[in-house]
Amino acid sequence: MTARKRALLIESSLVLGATVAAVIGMIHLKDHVNRSEAMRAMTRLGQLILENRQEHGSLPPQSFVDSAIGDLDGAVRIGRVRYRALWIGPDAPPETILAFSFKRHPSSLLADGYVVLYLDGRVAWLSVAVFQPLLAGQQGPAERRAAQE
Numbered sequence: 451m452t453a454r455k456r457a458l459l460i461e462s463s464l465v466l467g468a469t470v471a472a473v474i475g476m477i478h479l480k481d482h483v484n485r486s487e488a489m490r491a492m493t494r495l496g497q498l499i500l501e502n503r504q505e506h507g508s509l510p511p512q513s514f515v516d517s518a519i520g521d522l523d524g525a526v527r528i529g530r531v532r533y534r535a536l537w538i539g540p541d542a543p544p545e546t547i548l549a550f551s552f553k554r555h556p557s558s559l560l561a562d563g564y565v566v567l568y569l570d571g572r573v574a575w576l577s578v579a580v581f582q583p584l585l586a587g588q589q590g591p592a593e594r595r596a597a598q599e
Contacts, residue, residue: 474559478559478560481555481560482560484527484553485553485555485560485565485575487527488527488528488529488551488553488565489565489573489575491522491523491527491528492528492531492549492551492565492566492567492573493567493573494522494523495515495518495519495522495528495531495549495567496548496549496567496571496572496573497571498518499514499515499518499548499549499567499571500571502514508540509535509538509548510535511535512533512535512536515531515533515535515549519531528551528565529551529552529553530551530552531549531550531551532549532550532551532597533548533549534547534548534549534550534593535548537589537590537592537593538569542569543569544568544569544570545568545569545570546568546569546588547566547567547568547569547584547585547588548567548568548569549566549567550564550565550566550567550581550585551564551565552564553565561577561578562577562578563575563576563577563578563581564576564577564578564581566581
């Protein structure tokens with residue numbers, strides 16, 4: 451192989467490698483931004499729910515949450531929100547899961563997980579392995595049956 455061919459092969463390999471790295475980086479960045487926006491929208495939803503709770507003395511109904519999600523900027527990034535107010539009693543502890551949404555990252559380095567809104571308004575990102583046992587411990591038999599349907 452001549453020096454010219456070798457140089458052309460090396461340059462082509464470098465360009466290909468840089469392109470692949472840039473594509474992978476952009477996919478990861480896109481998923482990271484989507485996750486951040488979902489958490490920001492869930493935080494805003496939590497603020498609206500807590501304001502309504504302080505005003506009326508109880509958690510708002512599902513229709514309020516559906517309406518609030520429709521009005522939020524970036525709410526499309528949350529995905530399908532499962533709101534659990536129907537299953538939460540008035541004496542529930544602050545670490546009770548109030549709402550959550552599953553986020554998939556099939557083409558990214560980020561792991562799949564859940565955006566979780568707690569009863570006290572905190573928002574967290576939980577991996578599937580952490581979230582599922584936590585939710586199962588908080589669900590009663592009626593809620594589990596309703597979730598399966």
